[in-house]
Amino acid sequence: MEWALTILFCIAAGLLIWSTIKAKQDQRAKQREMDTSYVALMEEITKLQKHVRSVELDGEITAQVAGISGEERALLRNLLDLYKRGYTVEGIAANLEISENEVKRLIAPYMSSKGERRKVANDR
Numbered sequence: 001m002e003w004a005l006t007i008l009f010c011i012a013a014g015l016l017i018w019s020t021i022k023a024k025q026d027q028r029a030k031q032r033e034m035d036t037s038y039v040a041l042m043e044e045i046t047k048l049q050k051h052v053r054s055v056e057l058d059g060e061i062t063a064q065v066a067g068i069s070g071e072e073r074a075l076l077r078n079l080l081d082l083y084k085r086g087y088t089v090e091g092i093a094a095n096l097e098i099s100e101n102e103v104k105r106l107i108a109p110y111m112s113s114k115g116e117r118r119k120v121a122n123d124r
Helices: 002-066 070-084 089-096 100-110 113-122
Strands: none
Touching: 070 089, 070 100, 089 100
C-alpha cells in the first residue's frame, strides 16, 4: 500500500511538473504570436503614416498650383465634408455662415453626374 501511494505521489508530482512546463511553452507561443501581431501592426501604421504624409504633400502641391489660400481650402474642406455627410445646401450655408448661392457655386465642381446616374439606377 505504501508503495502504491509513493508511486501515485511521484506520478502526481511528474504531472505537475509536466503541466507547468507545458503552460510555460504555451505562454511563450502566445507571446511570440502577440509580438508578431504587434510588429505587423506597427509596419501597417508606418505605411499609413507614409501614405498620409504623401497625400498631405500632394495636397500642398495642388493647393500651391491652384492658388488657393489656406482659409479658402479650409472653407472648401468643411463645405465638402458637410456635403458628403448629406447636409442640405441651406444647412451648409447656415453652418458655415455663407450664402446659399456661394455654397452652390463652391460645391458645383464636386457634384458629379455619376452620383445622379447611380441614384436613377437604384430607383428601378
